[in-house]
Amino acid sequence: MARAMFEYTKTVLEKVSFNFELxxxxxxxxxxxxxxxEVxxxxxxxxxxxxxxxxxxxxxxxxxTKKRSF
Structure with a gap:
């Protein structure tokens, strides 16, 4: 399940990479x-x-920044 979330995240980021704010x-x-x-x-x-x-x-x-907090 967790791996699916990671792959989904990459897909979403690729699709919204045209807009910095998104x-x-x-x-x-x-x-x-x-x-x-995964982070x-x-x-x-x-x-x-x-x-x-x-x-x-x-x-x-x-x-x-987030990596340092782990």
Whole structure:
């Protein structure tokens, strides 16, 4: 079940990546719903996904902050 949520989160983030505010909102939701190790995985996925999307690089800070709290 948890793995399905992680995959669903990635799908949603890909679909809303055209809009920074939507992307950030969905990312915030994901960070609160995913398990700590999934948040770390999501961070690595985001690093790769946002490589060619400089406007989304700011979102990595949200995950870095949350990762430290685990």
């Amino acid at each position: 992307f950030n909102k969905e990312l915030e939701k994901a960070v609160t719903r995913l398990l700590p190790y 770390k995985e999501l961070y690595f996925w985001l690093q790769e996904f946002t490589q060619n999307k400089p406007d989304l690089h700011k979102c990595l800070n949200l995950i870095e």
